[in-house]
Amino acid sequence: MGSKMIIITIITVFMLFVGFNTSAYALTEEESVAIQSLLEDARRISGTPGMSVSIQSRDDTYFFSSGYANSEEGILTNENTIWELASVSKAFTALGILLLEEQGFLSMDDSVVEYLPWFSLRYQGQPVDMQSVTLNHFLHHTTGLINRYHTQHIPEGNTPDMLQKTVEMLIDAEVVFPPGERYEYGTVNYDVLGLVIETVSGQSFEDFMEEQVFRPLGLYETYANRGKVQATGQLAQGYRSAFFMTLPYDAPEFRGNTPAGYLFSSSQDIARWMGIQLGIVEDIPEIFQGLIAKSHEGNRSVAAVDELYYGAGWVVNADQTFIQHAGGNPTFATNIFLFPEEQLGISLLSNSASTNIDMLYNIKDILDGNISQSYQMSLMQISDIALSSATIALTLLAILFFFLGVRRKKQNRKLPLTKKRLILIAFWLVTTIFIGILCLILPTIFGASWRSFLVWQTYSYLTALIALSLLSASITWFVYCYRYKCS
Incomplete structure (x- = not known):
């Protein structure tokens, strides 16, 4: 075997040896x-x-x-x-x-x-x-x-x-x-x-x-x-x-x-x-x-x-x-x-x-x-961001409707409740009660109590529901106060 062939053989063997012992995932x-x-x-x-x-x-x-x-x-x-x-x-x-x-x-x-x-x-x-x-x-x-x-x-x-x-x-x-x-x-x-x-x-x-x-x-x-x-x-x-x-x-x-x-x-x-x-x-x-x-x-x-x-x-x-x-x-x-x-x-x-x-x-x-x-x-993080943002927005709206109602009641005279107004008040009152009940029973849908539910899930599920309930109650109050008209 000529010297060239010997060198080629050595190089080939070396390359094969290195190839078989190098991880396919040797990180760069x-x-x-x-x-x-x-x-x-x-x-x-x-x-x-x-x-x-x-x-x-x-x-x-x-x-x-x-x-x-x-x-x-x-x-x-x-x-x-x-x-x-x-x-x-x-x-x-x-x-x-x-x-x-x-x-x-x-x-x-x-x-x-x-x-x-x-x-x-x-x-x-x-x-x-x-x-x-x-x-x-x-x-x-x-x-x-x-x-x-x-x-x-x-x-x-x-x-x-x-x-x-x-x-x-x-x-x-x-x-x-x-x-x-x-x-x-x-x-x-x-x-x-x-x-x-x-x-x-x-x-x-x-x-x-x-x-x-x-x-x-x-x-x-x-x-x-x-x-x-x-x-x-x-x-x-x-x-x-x-x-x-x-x-x-x-x-x-x-x-x-x-x-x-x-x-x-x-x-x-x-x-x-x-x-x-x-x-x-x-x-x-x-x-x-x-x-x-x-x-x-x-x-x-x-x-x-x-x-x-x-x-x-x-x-x-x-x-x-x-x-x-x-x-x-x-x-x-x-x-x-x-x-x-x-x-x-x-x-x-x-x-x-x-x-x-x-x-x-x-x-x-x-x-x-x-x-x-x-x-x-993650979906959990997205849910928390969405529900936390909703909590803040709903709470602010609830505060707004509450004070709008207070302002209208203080500054204007009261008129008799119309049938249409009573139906509207009843609707928002029932909505408030429904959301309140949902606050109580939501975890049971998942076979849990609120305590265990909040151990595994974000707190913002509960706060968003509470904020929604407050908003519904504030709207009920605002609709009730809308009967007060300017003198």
Whole structure:
């Protein structure tokens, strides 16, 4: 072989070696700047104090942070800041119960009453045959327990028995459809699975997850117990927005909802978690490797919703090229995207529910070369702005009509009420009463009380209704006073 051929061969081998060991998503400086800029814009527009993004590719991990874990104390976010995971928690709980199945302690085809014999449901007023309701129904959200009607069963509290109390609140709950008929998301399904884990393992759910799942997987900044994570000093403060302001808010504790929405983790650990899901991180116990793949299998026993199936704590498309789960708590918003074929994972953790978690699509676009991206406000933020603006406008109008009526009454003489005037007064009086009743019953439309409704939704829903009621009452007063005519 001539010297030229030797040189060409060496160069070719070198290029092949470099090619096979370079991530398809090795970020350029331009892409890094674009992602950081997107985060800064998102934080500014949404009012979110802090957010953190992690990107896990085949060979590299990237972290981007913006803002504050606690703005009052000036604590900046970083990859070790710990956040509430909200419903991103479900994939961890699902892995925990699949682990118990693999160890032979249960089967997902078992009836739930084998482990919780006192548990019962009703459909159209009649008892459900609980022998036919399996753990798989809870895993895949096919029980008929759904968010629209059953989140009110989650009681407040932080005592160790709250998981038991939460599931007991579901006894004889009226399901929306017969178990197994279809898939509709209901967070409380995973609280039931959490209690099954406690029953089978003989440990608290929190201890089981930390000892049997998190630590074996090398997740040392992931917790199930709020007290433990608070002791680290790394937990981000939660915030909520209302009336164009973002303020710290200590939401009620729902410890009984821990399996479904109150695990805690950092971007550092979530990056590793994504690597485990993608098969990039291999230094984990062998037993978990098959379980991870199993958790990505969408439930095909029911029809897809928007072309997506629910696996074990993950939403997946038909060919499993896209695996995702988002979460939202009163003061935190989270999201994870996984692209197995590309060996790419992207996560977002933030300490405000107003963050638009769909910005992960923008980050994916940047990674695909579409550098120019803009942040779009979330529906919650848009609603709050609209309702806050309406509150101010309606209140000002109410004040105006009230004083116009007072002025007319003081300065003019009273005439007898005409039939037309009486009808008009009656109309506005009935309108005022109707709006007042609506103020009282609106949360029940969502299966909640005003207290629980305002924990999860913006205060401006209530203030806008009150302002509308005041305006209607002021118009009634103004119409009544219009009978006063100039002398």
